[in-house]
Amino acid sequence: MTPNPLIDLRAVQKYYGDYHALRGIDLTIHQGEFFSLLGPSGCGKTTLLRTIAGFEDVSSGVVMIDGKSMEGVPANHRPTNMVFQSYAIFPHLTVAQNVGFGLRKDPRSKADKDKAVVEALAMVGLAGYGDRAANALSGGQRQRVALARALILEPKVLLLDEPLSALDKKMREQMQHELRRLQRQVGITFILVTHDQEEALIMSDRIAVMFEGEIAQLADPQTLYRRPVSRRVAEFIGVMNFLPCEVTQGAGDAIEVNLPGLGHATLQPDQCPSGGVPGTGSVGVRPEAMSILFEGEAASGQIAQAEVVEVIYYGDMTYYEVRFDAVEAPVTISMKNIVGRPVLERGDKARVSWDARSLVLFC
Amino acid sequence: MRKGRGLRTYTIFYLIFLYAPIVLLPLFAFNDSKIIAFPLKGFTTDWFVALWHKTELHQAVLKSLIIAVTTAVFATALGVFAARAGTKYRFRGKGPVLGFIMLPLVLPDIIVAVSLLVVLLRIGMGLGMTAAILGHVVICLPFAIAILNSAFSSLDQSLEEAAYDLGETPFSAFRLVILPLVMPGIISSLLITFTISLDEYIIASFLVGTEETLPVYLFNQMTKNSREIPVVLALGTVLVLFSILLLGIAEYFRRRGIARTGGKDTGGFL
Numbered sequence: 001m002t003p004n005p006l007i008d009l010r011a012v013q014k015y016y017g018d019y020h021a022l023r024g025i026d027l028t029i030h031q032g033e034f035f036s037l038l039g040p041s042g043c044g045k046t047t048l049l050r051t052i053a054g055f056e057d058v059s060s061g062v063v064m065i066d067g068k069s070m071e072g073v074p075a076n077h078r079p080t081n082m083v084f085q086s087y088a089i090f091p092h093l094t095v096a097q098n099v100g101f102g103l104r105k106d107p108r109s110k111a112d113k114d115k116a117v118v119e120a121l122a123m124v125g126l127a128g129y130g131d132r133a134a135n136a137l138s139g140g141q142r143q144r145v146a147l148a149r150a151l152i153l154e155p156k157v158l159l160l161d162e163p164l165s166a167l168d169k170k171m172r173e174q175m176q177h178e179l180r181r182l183q184r185q186v187g188i189t190f191i192l193v194t195h196d197q198e199e200a201l202i203m204s205d206r207i208a209v210m211f212e213g214e215i216a217q218l219a220d221p222q223t224l225y226r227r228p229v230s231r232r233v234a235e236f237i238g239v240m241n242f243l244p245c246e247v248t249q250g251a252g253d254a255i256e257v258n259l260p261g262l263g264h265a266t267l268q269p270d271q272c273p274s275g276g277v278p279g280t281g282s283v284g285v286r287p288e289a290m291s292i293l294f295e296g297e298a299a300s301g302q303i304a305q306a307e308v309v310e311v312i313y314y315g316d317m318t319y320y321e322v323r324f325d326a327v328e329a330p331v332t333i334s335m336k337n338i339v340g341r342p343v344l345e346r347g348d349k350a351r352v353s354w355d356a357r358s359l360v361l362f363c
Numbered sequence: 364m365r366k367g368r369g370l371r372t373y374t375i376f377y378l379i380f381l382y383a384p385i386v387l388l389p390l391f392a393f394n395d396s397k398i399i400a401f402p403l404k405g406f407t408t409d410w411f412v413a414l415w416h417k418t419e420l421h422q423a424v425l426k427s428l429i430i431a432v433t434t435a436v437f438a439t440a441l442g443v444f445a446a447r448a449g450t451k452y453r454f455r456g457k458g459p460v461l462g463f464i465m466l467p468l469v470l471p472d473i474i475v476a477v478s479l480l481v482v483l484l485r486i487g488m489g490l491g492m493t494a495a496i497l498g499h500v501v502i503c504l505p506f507a508i509a510i511l512n513s514a515f516s517s518l519d520q521s522l523e524e525a526a527y528d529l530g531e532t533p534f535s536a537f538r539l540v541i542l543p544l545v546m547p548g549i550i551s552s553l554l555i556t557f558t559i560s561l562d563e564y565i566i567a568s569f570l571v572g573t574e575e576t577l578p579v580y581l582f583n584q585m586t587k588n589s590r591e592i593p594v595v596l597a598l599g600t601v602l603v604l605f606s607i608l609l610l611g612i613a614e615y616f617r618r619r620g621i622a623r624t625g626g627k628d629t630g631g632f633l
């Protein structure tokens with residue numbers, strides 16, 4: 001299936017007075033995609049979502065939905081629906097009236113509309129809640145009502161502004177899976193705003209990481225996690241260790257680096273998003289991309305000597321902080337606690353196995 | 364806890380000063396004597412019967428009601444516009460403008476009355492009920508805005524956006540979502556401004572001309588012939604009960620509105 005572009009943003013800029021909230025956003029979102037906008041607080045995620053929904057005008061640039069420019073098209077005429085962070089459930093109406101609110105101008109008969117409401121409620125797991133007063137619902141239930149209310153209109157795009165941030169951890173994890181299931185079921189394009197990197201990784205087909213009104217990286221979750229294009233993105237997504245290195249040969253198909261305390265590595269161009277420039281740089285490596293070798297375990301790559309300086313035991317995992325010879329900052333390594341594998345103690349010597357393919361070079 | 368006791372004594376005296384005269388009102392209204400003095404004579408409902416037969420009084424009541432209803436409607440309608448503008452839009456000079464509208468709250472009524480009198484006479488508009496309504500709208504508007512502000516600002520802004528998002532126009536979104544949610548505030552504003560206008564004396568006495576409203580009529584009765592005092596007290600008793608009822612209803616609606624929108628109670632008049 002070739003991806004079908006549904007939303008096209010071209011050079012979108014947004015100013016609030018003097019404040020430059022969106023600084024040239026170019027973005028294509030495909031039909032049926034689960035897309036996430038991820039970034040720290042204040043980076044402009046909500047603003048971007050609201051320009052798509054039609055609640056904010058762009059200062060310059062174009063927003064296209066389904067091939068049509070949205071300039072001058074107000075929110076009530078756009079093929080988008082929104083789930084608000086506060087859910088915005090109408091407190092004076094019942095659950096069914098809330099869900100059916102958008103059907104007011106629908107030419108279908110009342111019986112058909114009632115049926116659609118019942119189906120929408122069933123879809124979000126609220127069958128039989130129709131007659132409840134909307135302000136007598138829990139946070140998770142409000143969330144579902146807001147979803148049903150938006151989905152009943154079968155929009156081309158569903159916009160979700162941090163829909164899970166008001167829920168407790170258990171509920172949030174449950175809703176993450178449910179949202180994903182729902183999106184696959186209805187096949188509608190979802191655009192999710194979140195500042196929770198884990199949530200974005202779990203749910204999305206593609207993620208745009210935003211900093212200060214700009215998209216820093218747009219990629220699928222695996223690429224984003226394994227090949228972040230900058231130190232800043234790498235730090236924002238999960239945990240990454242940064243080791244000092246010396247680039248001895250830059251450019252070309254093979255970039256040669258020297259890692260004090262670890263040894264020598266040859267990197268492919270895809271591991272060097274900013275290219276390889278001879279000189280000092282730093283190399284990023286995820287905690288699970290290195291492993292401590294225990295008795296009888298074979299190395300899968302190169303081996304370096306280290307000393308354990310801290311042990312954090314999580315039950316299923318153990319996080320070690322180790323120090324390589326000649327490297328000042330400790331490096332975090334996570335190990336799965338499989339049967340028969342001991343847990344080391346502080347001060348123990350460790351043999352660390354690492355693989356050049358799991359490194360990312362930042363200059 | 365000496366400090367606490369001092370405050371308590373103060374509160375008790377305060378309440379006595381405030382309410383003792385009102386308690387005396389029904390006491391003498393049912394007292395079988397034309398002289399307002401202790402000891403009480405006997406129980407009578409004559410004064411209430413006399414009320415029933417006074418046609419000038421009925422005229423005055425009617426005029427007061429017309430003025431009060433019109434004032435309540437105008438002040439509340441204007442209040443809705445002001446409160447909505449104040450909570451929804453950011454515009455230049457918003458603070459000063461709103462402050463200016465609220466000014467009559469602290470301005471002595473006599474100043475409002477005199478200035479309106481001068482202006483109205485200058486522009487050649489005669490005195491009468493229209494003039495009184497104008498004056499009452501000016502002094503009632505701040506109350507209407509205070510009540511309606513509390514109603515509008517307890518609304519989540521995204522409720523309105525959600526209505527647009529679901530296909531409503533700004534007008535239908537207002538009608539279907541905003542209006543029902545602020546309705547308790549509107550009712551409470553109508554009742555309070557009605558009550559304020561109904562018993563307002565100073566502005567009315569300056570502006571009604573020959574069309575005596577109830578408070579003006581009452582005052583004239585009291586000062587001109589003291590025979591009528593017990594009848595006036597009977598009327599006062601009726602009015603106090605009526606006012607308490609209206610204020611109670613108003614407060615009920617205000618609280619219900621806040622509870623409905625899930626907001627926090629930030630004041631009010633009761």
Ligand SMILES: Nc1ncnc2c1ncn2[C@@H]1O[C@H](COP(=O)(O)OP(=O)(O)OP(=O)(O)O)[C@@H](O)[C@H]1O
Nearest residue numbers: 016019021039040041042043044045046047048195
């Ligand atoms: N109406 C507005 N007027 C002026 N500045 C605004 C307005 N709305 C947002 N901003 C500013 O624009 C920037 C981006 O805001 P936005 O709400 O898009 O951030 P966000 O990424 O959604 O953050 P959060 O995760 O905290 O919700 C912020 O610095 C904010 O202060």
Ligand SMILES: [Mg+2]
Nearest residue numbers: 045046047161
């Ligand atoms: Mg936001």
